[in-house]
Amino acid sequence: MDDIKEIQNLEVANEGKQYIVVRLGKEQYGIDIKYVDNIVKNQRITRIPSAQSYFKGVINLRGEIIPVMSLRLKFGLEPDEYTNATRIIIIKLDGQSAIGIMVDEVREVVTLDEDSIEKTNSTNSSDVGIQYLSGIGKHDGGLITLLNMPAVIIEKENV
Secondary structure: OHHHHHHHHHHHHHOOEEEEEEEEOOEEEEEEHHHEEEEEEOOOOEOOOOOOOOEEEEEEEOOEEEEEEEHHHHOOOOOOOOOOOOEEEEEOOOOOOOEEEEEOEEEEEEEEOHHHEEEOOOOOOOOOOHHHEEEEEEEOOEEEEEEOHHHHHHHHHHO
């Protein structure tokens, strides 16, 4: 019986990190599951005057007012297209209040081990957006751009 527990513990240790794979336009992005608090269907967003262009407004989620940003606009992509697959992912970072990010679609949850993740080299500051990436994941023959959620979220307060 102890051998089974040891094997299960080893499997857990070797699993790697879990990411929620989302779609923005034609690209796939991975969000570390440890930051995801909730995923909700698109709902009525109340606009806030004089907000950043990528800041869509706020939603009321079970009595909590949560700001919502568009990742498409933040990343300089074309404006959001609202479909039945559009979702708002509620992100919670340590020491920060919750924020919602709009995505075109939530695809799946994948587990990536260290060997299948290529770290990005953020030393070239002329690459706009590179600070938002933590790496590139290889999964089932495709690539998933892994987002650095603290960089994506926290920077909004400094703009």
